[in-house]
Amino acid sequence: MLTVSEALAAITSTVQRGPVVEISLEDALGQVLAESVVSDLDSPPFDKALMDGYAVRAGDLAGRTTFEVIEEVTAGRVPSRSVGTGQATRIMTGAPIPPGADTVVPVEETEFQAGVPDSILGQVMLRNSANCRAGQFVLKQGAAVRRGTQVMAAGRLLRAQEIAALAELGYARVRVIRRPRVAILATGDELVPAAQSPGPGQIRNSNEPMLAAQVQQAGAEPIRLGVARDERQALRERIDAGLQCDFLLLSGGVSAGKLDLVPSELAAAGVRQIFHKIQMKPGKPLWFGILERSTNESPCYVFGLPGNPVSSMVCCELFVRAALRRWQGLEPAVVEPIMAQLTANISLSSNRPTYHPAHFAWTSEGPRVSLIDWVGSSDVCATVDANCTALLRAGDHKWNAGDSLEVFLWP
Amino acid sequence: MLTVSEALAAITSTVQRGPVVEISLEDALGQVLAESVVSDLDSPPFDKALMDGYAVRAGDLAGRTTFEVIEEVTAGRVPSRSVGTGQATRIMTGAPIPPGADTVVPVEETEFQAGVPDSILGQVMLRNSANCRAGQFVLKQGAAVRRGTQVMAAGRLLRAQEIAALAELGYARVRVIRRPRVAILATGDELVPAAQSPGPGQIRNSNEPMLAAQVQQAGAEPIRLGVARDERQALRERIDAGLQCDFLLLSGGVSAGKLDLVPSELAAAGVRQIFHKIQMKPGKPLWFGILERSTNESPCYVFGLPGNPVSSMVCCELFVRAALRRWQGLEPAVVEPIMAQLTANISLSSNRPTYHPAHFAWTSEGPRVSLIDWVGSSDVCATVDANCTALLRAGDHKWNAGDSLEVFLWP
Numbered sequence: 001m002l003t004v005s006e007a008l009a010a011i012t013s014t015v016q017r018g019p020v021v022e023i024s025l026e027d028a029l030g031q032v033l034a035e036s037v038v039s040d041l042d043s044p045p046f047d048k049a050l051m052d053g054y055a056v057r058a059g060d061l062a063g064r065t066t067f068e069v070i071e072e073v074t075a076g077r078v079p080s081r082s083v084g085t086g087q088a089t090r091i092m093t094g095a096p097i098p099p100g101a102d103t104v105v106p107v108e109e110t111e112f113q114a115g116v117p118d119s120i121l122g123q124v125m126l127r128n129s130a131n132c133r134a135g136q137f138v139l140k141q142g143a144a145v146r147r148g149t150q151v152m153a154a155g156r157l158l159r160a161q162e163i164a165a166l167a168e169l170g171y172a173r174v175r176v177i178r179r180p181r182v183a184i185l186a187t188g189d190e191l192v193p194a195a196q197s198p199g200p201g202q203i204r205n206s207n208e209p210m211l212a213a214q215v216q217q218a219g220a221e222p223i224r225l226g227v228a229r230d231e232r233q234a235l236r237e238r239i240d241a242g243l244q245c246d247f248l249l250l251s252g253g254v255s256a257g258k259l260d261l262v263p264s265e266l267a268a269a270g271v272r273q274i275f276h277k278i279q280m281k282p283g284k285p286l287w288f289g290i291l292e293r294s295t296n297e298s299p300c301y302v303f304g305l306p307g308n309p310v311s312s313m314v315c316c317e318l319f320v321r322a323a324l325r326r327w328q329g330l331e332p333a334v335v336e337p338i339m340a341q342l343t344a345n346i347s348l349s350s351n352r353p354t355y356h357p358a359h360f361a362w363t364s365e366g367p368r369v370s371l372i373d374w375v376g377s378s379d380v381c382a383t384v385d386a387n388c389t390a391l392l393r394a395g396d397h398k399w400n401a402g403d404s405l406e407v408f409l410w411p
Numbered sequence: 412m413l414t415v416s417e418a419l420a421a422i423t424s425t426v427q428r429g430p431v432v433e434i435s436l437e438d439a440l441g442q443v444l445a446e447s448v449v450s451d452l453d454s455p456p457f458d459k460a461l462m463d464g465y466a467v468r469a470g471d472l473a474g475r476t477t478f479e480v481i482e483e484v485t486a487g488r489v490p491s492r493s494v495g496t497g498q499a500t501r502i503m504t505g506a507p508i509p510p511g512a513d514t515v516v517p518v519e520e521t522e523f524q525a526g527v528p529d530s531i532l533g534q535v536m537l538r539n540s541a542n543c544r545a546g547q548f549v550l551k552q553g554a555a556v557r558r559g560t561q562v563m564a565a566g567r568l569l570r571a572q573e574i575a576a577l578a579e580l581g582y583a584r585v586r587v588i589r590r591p592r593v594a595i596l597a598t599g600d601e602l603v604p605a606a607q608s609p610g611p612g613q614i615r616n617s618n619e620p621m622l623a624a625q626v627q628q629a630g631a632e633p634i635r636l637g638v639a640r641d642e643r644q645a646l647r648e649r650i651d652a653g654l655q656c657d658f659l660l661l662s663g664g665v666s667a668g669k670l671d672l673v674p675s676e677l678a679a680a681g682v683r684q685i686f687h688k689i690q691m692k693p694g695k696p697l698w699f700g701i702l703e704r705s706t707n708e709s710p711c712y713v714f715g716l717p718g719n720p721v722s723s724m725v726c727c728e729l730f731v732r733a734a735l736r737r738w739q740g741l742e743p744a745v746v747e748p749i750m751a752q753l754t755a756n757i758s759l760s761s762n763r764p765t766y767h768p769a770h771f772a773w774t775s776e777g778p779r780v781s782l783i784d785w786v787g788s789s790d791v792c793a794t795v796d797a798n799c800t801a802l803l804r805a806g807d808h809k810w811n812a813g814d815s816l817e818v819f820l821w822p
Contacts, residue, residue: 076613094614095612096611161791164720165617170608171605172604188505200507201487201489209578210572210578213570307504339775362773364750376550381450384576386572410572411570
């Protein structure tokens with residue numbers, strides 16, 4: 001039986017990065033950059049006014065208070081005249097500084113007198129030129145980014161900030177790692193859909209909607225395959241459908257029970273087992289394998305998750321997320337835990353390390369974690385209070401409030 | 412000029428909660444619950460086996476090691492026989508405990524001898540009944556959730572955990588606050604689309620893709636209206652289109668410049684100004700108003716954001732997010748800042764409080780914040796290093812590494 005870190009190492013050394021696709025910038029939020037992004041221009045592309053006002057020569061500011069206004073330049077327009085000694089161009093924020101000028105005097109510090117009524121030309125007086133610094137309110141060409149500079153490297157998750165930078169740099173289309181398609185198949189004769197009232201001995205299928213939401217949160221596209229009964233033929237057909245995707249997640253059917261058909265049906269479908277069972281709680285029966293394809297196609301990675309929904313949830317966050325991150329090129333694939341102090345005393349006896357659903361909060365005193373109150377790994381309603389798992393080591397232990405635990409945050 | 416907290420108070424007292432819609436659970440991730448969720452059944456709905464094994468009577472464990480196996484119950488099936496003294500029912504994880512039995516002995520601790528070859532009936536021997544506790548591996552009906560219990564209240568953001576609980580509780584459809592539709596309109600003669608190479612005096616339109624991504628991150632649906640030129644007719648037509656949505660965000664055209672037409676064109680379209688200009692940096696020209704409609708329709712809330720992309724980004728996270736949260740029914744609408752220690756000395760002189768783009772990290776020593784290195788509020792490429800703003804108070808101040816600042820995290 002592998003340890004959790006051996007299992008994670010096996011997963012991240014098996015999963016390969018997914019294929020690259022080019023998409024519209026409009027669709028890029030939450031995707032992962034597959035290329036480095038280099039500026040195709042200086043930013044700003046010209047010396048730019050940072051205020052509405054008058055562009056003048058700094059050398060004129062010492063002795064002179066009145067300037068001849070020779071032109072007006074609004075944003076998006078180009079100056080047609082050079083600014084000479086004693087001259088000024090009226091300029092709007094964002095507009096290019098005219099040749100000759102190097103300093104902007106804000107409009108609030110000036111008084112304008114039109115040469116003829118309503119003319120944009122005339123004379124402007126500076127109220128207090130002593131306030132002006134040479135070069136003020138001008139952003140020099142290339143001050144933010146020089147043409148040819150790398151602004152982002154491949155492997156970056158695209159948030160609003162990156163989308164804005166990509167737009168500025170001209171990436172109307174962008175090369176990203178294709179979103180992984182993740183088939184989800186719940187197994188078990190006891191499962192009925194959420195819309196149905198469970199009959200005697202039945203429970204509702206929470207695993208499929210839950211796993212679909214989890215993989216969406218991880219940036220993948222869920223493909224819902226419904227429920228397979230504990231019967232070879234039905235299971236095999238759904239497995240074959242799921243193997244068309246990049247990942248196949250099954251829940252249930254991986255324990256040692258008589259009806260736990262998943263491992264043998266996966267083997268029959270050509271999926272090679274990488275591991276089965278790990279030293280952890282909940283989630284001991286976890287199964288992981290790969291279907292290699294004969295062509296140039298990328299493989300299908302297969303997880304057999306436990307049937308109990310909380311076990312499935314915990315394993316998905318811990319193992320499937322690492323696999324998806326590796327596929328997407330996000331580093332590190334295995335997100336590091338953070339340390340947090342327990343809020344209450346606990347004691348636990350277990351022969352395996354326990355990843356206990358827990359609530360994590362940043363408080364003014366620092367990071368804190370509280371185990372959620374649950375009745376075990378079928379208690380999915382209790383997880384609405386959880387946003388992480390806390391790691392409790394194997395053995396017979398007591399922990400006191402204030403002790404530090406490793407915490408694995410959920411999205 | 413309002414302070415930031417006055418502006419936030421004006422926004423959150425103006426914006427009303429959006430309408431309720433019923434959607435499929437499949438589409439519910441990231442939406443906000445509009446109803447309280449009550450369990451329609453006990454969970455588990457029956458006394459349930461937590462292990463594969465044999466269901467027996469606890470009272471038998473003291474004196475007896477051999478039991479007659481009278482039936483097998485797999486998950487999804489129902490026991491047809493009561494378990495009497497000296498009897499056992501073979502049971503799979505998740506299956507209902509038969510009447511009479513109250514304890515499960517795991518299959519690993521037993522040895523089975525079929526009555527006739529391949530029969531499921533026969534005799535089972537317990538290896539060590541001293542290991543067994545009365546009631547073990549049985550989850551009692553209703554132990555997790557009692558029928559009629561409220562599991563979640565309205566106003567909850569739906570993550571994978573909530574989706575799982577909703578599925579278990581039978582909410583195949585769920586009432587949520589409709590996703591707000593947010594029109595986005597960038598203004599300015601200097602703007603060209605990302606796909607285009609800027610000509611002299613032009614820059615690319617990063618505000619539209621950026622704001623679209625920001626509102627998506629906040630759970631809203633962006634409606635992209637392109638760029639309006641600094642010209643009344645063009646601007647007015649786009650504004651009228653945008654006012655069909657729940658929110659309209661404009662960027663640019665709200666300063667005091669000659670071509671800043673946004674406030675007057677909004678007024679002409681019937682939008683009532685709530686405030687214009689706030690005491691902050693960047694973002695001083697922020698404009699906020701409301702279009703009340705004559706019918707039962709909900710109003711359109713309008714933000715005039717600054718044209719500089721980083722100012723627009725900062726104002727969107729600070730103000731538009733609060734408005735969207737109030738509309739969605741997420742509490743608190745205004746997300747509280749957290750305190751973090753500066754990593755380097757800084758000094759700043761400003762007549763208004765500055766919300767400086769910054770990088771926040773939880774380190775093993777606690778929360779830390781570093782201001783990003785930028786050349787001002789047009790420097791959108793610098794924001795790829797930012798994940799928050801840090802608040803620097805107005806005046807002429809120095810801060811030392813280790814000083815605490817209020818930090819406003821971005822999503």
